Amino acid sequence: MKGISKTAHAGFSPLIPAVLVPPELFTQAPPGFIPPPLNPSGARLETKELAPGVYGLLSSKPPVDNSGFVVGEHGVLVIDAHINGAMAGLIQTAVRQVTNKPILYVVNTNYHGDHTFGNYAFPPETLIVAQQKTAESMRDFEREKRFLLPTVDNDPTVFGDVRLRLPDVVLDEYLELDLGGRVVELYHFGHGNTPGDTVVFVPEARVAWTGNLIAGEGFIPFLIEGGAGAYLETMAKFTHTLEVATIVPGHGLLTSGTILGRHLPYLSELIEAVRKAIRAGQSLEEAIAATPLGQQYTQDTAGSNSPLLPQFVAFRAGVHRWNVWRTYQGMKGDPTYRGPEAAYAATHEKNAMFVLG
Secondary structure, eight states, X not given: OEEEEEEEESSOOSOOOOOOOOGGGGGGSOTTOOOOOOOOTTOOEEEEEEETTEEEEEESXXXXXXEEEEEOSSOEEEEOOOSSHHHHHHHHHHHHTTOOSOEEEEEESSSSHHHHGGGGGXXXXXXXXXXXXXXXXXXXXXXXXXHHGGGGTTOGGGGTTOOOXXXXXXXXXXXXXXXXXXXXXXXOOSOSSSTTXXXXXXXXXXXXXXXXSSOSTTOOOOOSSSOHHHHHHHHHHHHHHOOOSEEEESSSSOEEGGGHHHHHHXXXXXXXXXXHHHHTTOOHHHHHHTOOOOGGGTTTOSOTTOXXXXXXXXXXXXXXXXXXXXXXXXXXXXXXXXXXXXXXXXXXXXXXXHHHO
């Protein structure tokens, strides 16, 4: 490892305590919200070479998780460990079909179990890498199982085999991992979908894995934790820092860096629409009804011939309603809002808007 900035290794000190979304939150969501269907039963991971030595592992059953790996002279880096031992095994099988080099690292892009529960199934000598807030959040293992249950058809056997394996290496904002002749860069731009969202970037290929920070083509940001203001700042930093050609999202279809041109205005418009609703004295239900998902965010749905399209469209519409709900909670200072930036001040929102200017 080299070029490390603000990192800690093989431990959890110092760590910033993360505020976790409560397991019951999905049940409190507004009408129309559908928990993401992440049950991997029947899913395959299809290998796609994105550049020499750079591979995406794309789920045949979106939005079940994607993964990927990068091969250097010395070994391999894997992005995300998936939801259980069986899926982690599929990742390793895909790697072995390309190379026999050791898997040196597994990077967890966020703390949720569909990205981390498979950690234990990788070799003991493989180093697990995560952002410090992700590492801390992973400790509450049983809470995360309860949180994920609605996403796997309430079937606890999906992750019945898993054992907690925490990271060996933690980063703050940036970390370079040298695989031998190829450097992979890890970035934490700030709070987005989760407190510790991490982008994995291969500079010469201009390929990025974004975890939950950016979902697949045709999708919108998903404010599971935190709020739109912080997410907007994070996406602005991402846009200004990296020039990305290909994005392998944590869920959904491959996309490109142009999707950032959708996410930034979506978040800006969401903030302004909810602020306007609150100033008008609207209730949460009225604010949701008055803030439909704009047509510009529904026109370019990829895979339009897919039989899953109606499910995707319904899920995206539900996520937008969720985003309005969570943004409303944050601006109103609702005590049930668990994000770390509850009750965004108007000045904070204006500063977030200023980042784009």
